[in-house]
Amino acid sequence: MDNNKPQYKKKFYPINQDLRSYLEHYKRVTRTNVFYDDLLRFQGSIAVFDKDDNDTLWVRVYYNEFEKVEIDNSLKKIYTLLHADGDERNIQFLNVDYIDFCTFGNSQPFRVKIRNILNDNYTHFYIKKADASRIFGLELEHILSPNRINFLVFEDTLIEEHIVGIPGDVFIENNLKDCEEHEKAQIAKEFVKFNERCMIGLLGDMRAYNFVIVPIYDFDQRVFKIRAIDFDQQSYEGRFRLYKPHLFKENLPFNLLVKEKLNKNAIEQYQNEERSILVKRLLDSESRLKRLLLAMKSTNLAPPEHIEQLREEVYQFTLDKDFKKADSMGEIVEVALNFMKRNFRNIDF
CATH class of the missing domain: 1.10.510 (Transferase(Phosphotransferase); domain 1)
Structure with missing residues (x-):
C-alpha cells in the first residue's frame, strides 16, 4: 500500500462570491460562448499515442459539423483573450488543430491546440471545470513562486495557459x-x-x-x-x-x-x-x-x-x-x- 496516496477522491469546490470578487478585481474573469460542459458533447473519440506507441490516456475528440464550427470559433476567441487581451483582428489566421480530452486524473481537462496558419507556430491551452481549490493553487503559485500564471474564469469554466516543460x-x-x-x-x-x-x-x-x-x-x-x-x-x-x-x-x-x-x-x-x-x-x-x-x-x-x-x-x-x-x-x-x-x-x- 502506498502511504503517500491520497485517501479520498477530491470533490470539486464551487467559487463563492468572495473568490469571484477577487478574480474580477485582478482581471481573471472573462466571457466566452463555450463552457466545459459544451465540450463534453463530442460525437466520438480516438486514443492518442506517443511517438513510442504508448497510450497517453488522452483521446482526440470530434464533434458534428454544425457544432464544430461554433466551438472552433469560440476556442479561437478564447485564445485571443489569453494572449491578446481579446484582440480579434488576426483571428482569421488561427486554426484549431485538435481538441483532446484527458481520461486520467481528477480534473479531466480538454487540451486545445491552436495554430497560426501564417507561420505554423502553435500553442495549447486547457479548459476545465472550475474548482475553487485549484484556482487558489494557481493564484498562490502566481504570488509565491518565480513563475507567472495565466488563466481566466467564466462562471463554472476554467481556462488555463499551457505551462511549457x-x-x-x-x-x-x-x-x-x-x-x-x-x-x-x-x-x-x-x-x-x-x-x-x-x-x-x-x-x-x-x-x-x-x-x-x-x-x-x-x-x-x-x-x-x-x-x-x-x-x-x-x-x-x-x-x-x-x-x-x-x-x-x-x-x-x-x-x-x-x-x-x-x-x-x-x-x-x-x-x-x-x-x-x-x-x-x-x-x-x-x-x-x-x-x-x-x-x-x-x-x-x-x-x-x-x-x-x-x-x-x-x-x-x-x-x-x-x-x-x-x-x-x-x-x-x-x-x-x-x-x-x-x-x-x-x-x-
Missing part, C-alpha cells in the same frame, strides 16, 4: 541519464527549493507527473527549473507529508540526486534561500495576498477531518500555537505564511 516522469525516463554531473547537482538544488515552496504553500500531490522540468540555456551551460502544473490538491489533504514532494516514491530519482550531490549544509542553505526569497515575494504582494487569503478563509476547501489532522501535524512540525486556532485550510495557509514572515524576514543572502 518536460513532465518530471518523462524527464526521469528519457533525460536525466544524459545530464552532466554539474547539471544533476543543479537539478538537486532546484528540487530542494521546489520542495520548500510546495510545503510552505500547501500544494499537495506533487508527484513527478504533476510538475515539469524546464531546461534553460545560459551562456555555455544548461540550468533547470521545476514548475508545478497540477493544482488540484491545493490545501486539501490532511497528512502533512503529502505536501512534501521528496517523500513520493515517484520522485525517488530526484531525492537520490539531492542525497548524492548535496550535503546537509548545502540543503539547509538552499532551503533558507528559498524561504528568504519567498518572504520577499510575500511583502511585494502583500495587498493581493491579503485579498486572496480573505477569500480562501471564506471557502470550504477540505473535509473537517483533513483540517483537524493538518493543523495538528503542522503544529508538531513548527510548534507555532497559532496553528491550533486555525479552523479552515485558508487559515492554516495564512498562519504558515505569517510564520515564514516572522522567522525569515531578516535573512539576507
